[in-house]
Structure formats: structure tokens, C-alpha cells
Amino acid sequence: MTDADALDAADPLAGFRDRFAPTEPGLIYLDGNSLGRLPLATAERLARAVTEEWGGGLIRSWESWIDLPSQVGDAIAAGVVEADPGEILVADSTTVNLYKLAAAALDARPDRRVIVTDDDNFPTDLYVLQGLAAARGLEIRTVRTGIDDGPDPATIAEALDGGVALVSLSHVAYRSGAIADMAAVTAAAHHAGALTLWDLSHSAGSVPVPLRSSGADLAVGCTYKDLNAGPGGPAYLYVRRELQESLRQPIWGWFGQSGQFAMEGTYTPVRGIGSFAAGTPPILGLYAAQEGVRLIAEAGIDRIRAKGMALTSYLIGLADEHLAPLGFRLASPRPADRRGAHVTLQHPAAWQVCRALIERAKVLPDFRTPDRVRLGLAPLTTSFAEVREAVDRLATLVAAGDHLGYPSAPGRVT
Amino acid sequence: MTDADALDAADPLAGFRDRFAPTEPGLIYLDGNSLGRLPLATAERLARAVTEEWGGGLIRSWESWIDLPSQVGDAIAAGVVEADPGEILVADSTTVNLYKLAAAALDARPDRRVIVTDDDNFPTDLYVLQGLAAARGLEIRTVRTGIDDGPDPATIAEALDGGVALVSLSHVAYRSGAIADMAAVTAAAHHAGALTLWDLSHSAGSVPVPLRSSGADLAVGCTYKDLNAGPGGPAYLYVRRELQESLRQPIWGWFGQSGQFAMEGTYTPVRGIGSFAAGTPPILGLYAAQEGVRLIAEAGIDRIRAKGMALTSYLIGLADEHLAPLGFRLASPRPADRRGAHVTLQHPAAWQVCRALIERAKVLPDFRTPDRVRLGLAPLTTSFAEVREAVDRLATLVAAGDHLGYPSAPGRVT
Secondary structure: OHHHHHHOOOOOOOOHHEEOOOOOOOOOOOOOOOOOOEEEHHEEEEEEEHHHHHHHHHHHHHHOOOOHHHHHHHHHHHOOOOOOOOOOEOOOOHHHHHHHHHHHHHHHOOOOOOOEOOOOHHHHHHHHHHHHHHOOEEEEEOOOOOOOOOOOOHHHHHHHOOOOHHHHHOEOOOOOOEEOOHHHHHHHHHOOOOOOOEEEOOOOEEEEEHHHHHHOOOOEEEEOOOOOOOOOOOOOOOOHHHHOOOOOOOOHHHHEEEEEEOOOOOOOEEHHHHHHHOOOOOHHHHHHHHHHHHHHHHHHHHHHHHHHHHHHHHHHHHHHHHHHHOEEEEOOOOOOOHOEEEEEEEEHHHHHHHHHHHHEEEEEEEEEEEEEEEEEEOOOOOOHHHHHHHHHHHHHHHHHHOOOOOOOOOOOOO | OOHHHHHOOOOOEEEEEEEOOOOOOOOOOOOOOOOOOEHHHHHHHHHHHHHHHHHHHHHHHHHHOOOOHHHHHHHHHHHHHOOOOOEEEEEOOOOHHHHHHHHHHHHHHOOOOOOEOOOOOOOHHHHHHHHHHHHOEEEEEOOOOOOOOOOHHHHHHHHOOOOEEEEEEEOOOOOEEEEEHHHHHHHHHHHHHOOEEEEEOOOOOOOOOOHHHHHOOOOOOOOOOOOOOOOOOEEEEEHHHHHHHOOOOOOHHHHOOOOOOHHHOOOEEEHHHHHHHOOOOOOHHHHHHHHHHHHHHHHHHHHHHHHHHHHHHHHHHHHHHHHHHHHEEEEOOOHHHHEOOOOEOOOOHHHHHHHHHHHHOEOOOOEOOOOEEEEEEOOOOOOHHHHHHHHHHHHHHHHHHOOOOOOOOOOOOO
16 A cells, blocks of 8 residues: 555545546546536536426526525535625626625725735736726735745735725635735734735635634635636625625625615615625526535535645655656745645746646646646545656656647646 | 417427427416526537536636637627627626626716616616716716606607716616617717617517617627526627727726736736626536527527517407406507517506416416516517417406405516
């Protein structure tokens, strides 16, 4: 028995691998943090929703569909992140939710003219903030972060003053996997009178998300990564209960309207998290999110976190031994408690290495700019044996120079 | 052979009924303009997308998914509405698209402070405009429209002056089915220097939509009604090509970014319709829209329009004969060329009548405030025999007073 086999044998989550559609023989999928794999239950649930509920129930099915955005939101609050019922709603895309919540926060601090973020935040987060800043004539104060590390709370705190309306950061950095200190940053932001907006896309479903205990104000996240809800699955938003009455988001739509089907001509939003809804919710995506969230909750975020740390630690140990001599450098935090469930390796030929891995070695990693190979280790679907085998194939491929024939080229979707 | 049977026998679109999942025996579905029925091809396409493309292809499938928003948009332009390739994008919800385009239009007329709409526009349209007006301190000038008729172009024209930035109307009124004169309203708006924004949710797929020939500037629409894309299917947006470079929408996201996967930190939108995208598009919804659009295009919008007029004319004739004596009054335009593919009847007990129809007569209509029974006659799925049978059941039920036991109550989803 290899060390990997022993680790798999002792893994309490190993059985969850059978809850997902199998991949093609020999494929090692290390991109579950871009697009999570397909749960078997989801394929069945979607087929039933299409055939029975849409095809058979037709318009009558809205009686149960209408509550899905808050039901799935409550399920995320109960089983994925630390939040209370009525604090999370599934709606729109991460980008649109970032826009809604950032705009609401800025409206709540009308005398403050500064947004703080960091230069390694996910691009769409930066773009949304840039759009709002441009429209309102605000300043974006961008804290510099080493791209191997997350934002340092002390550096963030230094950027704060009485002019800051909003601090917007990713909880887990998309490139390095570094975990930001949500409690420390939120405390500093609140000390300065600012609100916080967290992007949980790379953390929810892979690490604990201390929204309640940190006092975080606002958050958004996607469901197609570690929540396994499928390509373009709907996003969610979190608004701390105490803020729900005072914040108003800018996209007023009929799904946020009180007495929606009275079809009144004047917008009067519902009370609570529902006021952050806008248009008609995507029912198929909501069911997929519901199934994905159910799996995370069943596995338990603490066991998921423990396995995520074990997988990434195992990978880093193998990388130190077999990949460092081939020019790879760890570009994620070395302490296990400072990183999420992916590990990023820097290599000058990272793009070529990624192409060769995909096309010759049947390992699916993710290329990240400028020169990173990102390896996502989804705790529900990745085995220790896969980690070992992936490192073996990667080392063999690079040692043989099999990547050298590939051209340098731009990336693809994550 | 009854007259209905003769009409069905002569219907060139009759065969399309077999392209949809069958309903339960005896059910007459007159709500396809709220939620269109399930095309058989869509159930197959979704199952394949889930199992093969998501489950099997995983992240690699983004290579083909990434072009779906513009591909399906181009298919709408080619087969559903009058538009050119590169003028339509499938994205977000109707509400979010209304917000994006209305905001872009208002930004393009910064010195003008007035939005013109009509009081019978769909509620979410009114709410979006109210939200933008509140945020910017603008005036909404609401033209009064009889709720049995669409907006009168002359009345709209009277409301226009040099202070108007935007005229935003529905092409087909959701309640009455009245068709607005897109060409006349657009000409009047342009004469005043304003832009036009049309909601096509109740027109695209049931009547011709003269975007190009009318010179319309902007439009949005949903896909879950006459385009049969399923509950919460993604919406689309139209921006006349000449305006695409000068208009900028407010929600800056990574799917609108030039060189998206270079992950650059500064937003630089792509040129063209893609700049009106925001976040990650919903892939399952896009496939469902693609299949629905394909059916419309195959049937041909002219044949769809001819059948829609024939169905509604047939219904109105029967209503005059059998329902008027029972207290029903036509609340849609009487000339066939002035209404879309639904007919609305006013009755003082409309809510009770709708409940009784659904629960006792297996006819699914739509209640519309304040006292309307709306009957949607989807040209691809409704037969003349169903229209006749539905009127028979409705007349029998009301004549017997079977609706009188139902309480008055608020409505449900459309």
C-alpha cells in the first residue's frame, strides 16, 4: 500500500466520490474549483424538473419554484457558510450581485469617496468596483498584495480612514488560494466606519466562512465551483440581517416587490433578503445549486476543510520532492491554515506545461497568469492517489521536455 | 367536422404540436405566454449538456459554451426578430438587462432629465425605471394608457420634448395584448432626440418585431414565454449596431472584458454587443433558449403571426357568442392586427373564474389584475379545437355558477 492509498483508506469522505458522475478512464480532474463535477443526484433532479415540473406541471409549478431562491439561500446558510436563515438569497451572477451590494453599500456611506480593494482580487470584482467608481466619481484605493499571498490585514488597515465607504476583497484568492483574515479585516473596516463586501467564490464549500462571527456585512459567491451547480449556475448574496432594512440595492425588479402579483405600478420592496432580488430566477440552476449544497452539508464543512488541508499538504510535500528540482516554485501559502483547497505552482513555462498536461497526460489543471499552474483539489471528488499520480505525470512530462513543443498562448475559462 | 377541426386540418403549423412534451390528458394550456411548453428536443439537449458536456467534458466544454450568448443572440436576430448578427446577446434576466440598457441610454443623454413610459407597462419595467430615476433625480413621465389598449403613438408624442432622454415601452402589452406602433413611437422619440427601449417579452416569438425597420435603439426580452426556454430562462438584449460603440452599460464584468482570460486588472470592454455582458452566462438556459429559438425559426414568424391572428380571431368570435351573455367583455384590441397572440376578457369575478377553470375544468388561463382572464394562444402549441373546447368549458362553468364558491385572492407567477 502506498502512502496515498493509506490516506485514501482513512479518508472519511472517500465515499462521496461515488456520488459524482465518473470521468473518462485515466482522467485526473484538478479543476473542480473552476467547474465542480456533476453530482449524480443533480442529473436526476434536473431531468425530473424538466420533464415533470416544466413539461408536466407547467405554470402550476411556480407555486414551489417561487421559494427556491430563499430556500437554497437558507441551505447555504445552514450547511456551507456561517449565516442565519434569511441572510442569503440565490440570484443572478456573482458580477451582478457584486454590483448590487457594492452600490447599496456606497449609497449607505454617501459622504465617503473611497473603495478599498487589493490588486489580486478577482478581475470581475475589480471591474465592478471600477464601473461604480467611474459612475460616481469615487477613488479606488488598491492595496498591493504579493500574488502568492492574500491581503495582509495590517496593510489593509493602513489603507483605511474616514473617507472609506467600502472594503471589498476575496475570502480565498483565486490565484494563490490564500485565505484572507475576514475577522481582522472586518474589525479594521468597522473601526474606520466602512462596510465589508466579501467574494466567497473560491472559499464557500472548501473552507469555513465565518460571516457571522467576523461581523462581515455583505458577501457574494458563485455556485459552479465547490458547490458543484454546473456551468453558469446562479450566484448568491449575503446581507447581514441588521443591514437589510437600511440598505437598498439599485436594480428594482418584480421579484423584489412586495405583493409581486398584485402588479402594482410603484416599487415597494419586500422586507428582508428578498429586497435584493431583481428578475425571474433560473429554476434549473437553482435545483442544481440545491443538490450541490446538499452534498456539502452532508459531508460537513469541517471534514471538507480537514481533507482540503490534507490534500494540499500532501501535494506540497510531493512538489517539494519531485517538482522543485524541475523549476517549480510554490506560489501558495505554505502553512495549511493559510490556504484554501488549491495549490498554485509557479513555473516559467506554465502555459506550455498546462497544455501538455491536458493533451498528453490527461491531467486537467488551470493556467493562471502570469506563469502559474493551479491545481484544485476538491475535497469531495479528489483522492490522494490522484494527487500522487498527477504529480508523477507532471514530473515525468516536464523532465522529458514534452511541454516544450507547445506555443505560448492566452488562457481559457475558469 | 366542426369549424375548429377544419381550421386545424388546414393549419400549416399543426405538426409542431408533436414537437412538444404532451400535457396530461384533457388539459388545455392557455398560458404559453407566461411559461412556454417543453420542446422534446430541449429535454434531450439539456440531458446531453448535463451528462456529456458538464459531467464528461468538464471545464473543457467552455471552449464551445463561451460563444453561446452571442450564437443564440444571432439566432434570435435571424429567426425571431428583425435584427442583424452582432446586435443581440443572451444574458442575465429581463430586469437586469432593462437596468443595463436604460442606464446606458440615460448616460448618453446626460443633460436630459425625463424618462417616458406608460402606466400599463409591465411592472418590472416600471420598477427598473423608478430605481434609476430615484438614483439620478430624474422625472418619470407616465403616459396614461387605457388598459385594454396599447400606448397611443400620438399621446406618446405629446409627452415628448427636448428634456426626454428615453422612451421605454412594451411592444406587446402584457395584459391586453395590444401591439404598440414601434415605428411611429420611435420616429417621434428620435424627432425629440430621445432613445427608445422596448420590452419584447410578450412579442418576440408571437408577432414580427420590426427593430431594424423602425430604427429602434434598444430592446430586451425573456425567453421563457413564446421562445419556450423554460422557467427562468435567460433574457436577451438588443443594441442597434450604430449605438454599440457610444453606449456603455454600468455593470462592468469579466464577460465583457477584452482578452478576458488575460485577467488584467483594468476593465477594457470588448467592442460590440459583448460589452453589454456582465458575469458568467447560464449554460443550461442558453441551450434551452437555442432549442426554443430553433423551433420558432423553423416555423417562421410570418406563419406564426398568421396563426396567432387566426386563433385570437376565432376565440373572440366564440367569446362574442358564448361568453358576452355571461358578463365577459373583450379587453384586448378587436382588430387582429392590433393584438398579439393572447386575448384578455374582463369579468367582475375574474379571479374566481380563473381558479374554477384551473381546478374544475382543466383549463389553465392567467389571471391579470384587476379583473381579467388572460388566454394565451401559443401558435406552435395551441389548436383551434382547444380554443373551442376551452370556451365551451368556460361558458358551462360560469353558466352553472361553479366559480362562485372560490374566494377572492391575489395572483400567482407569470
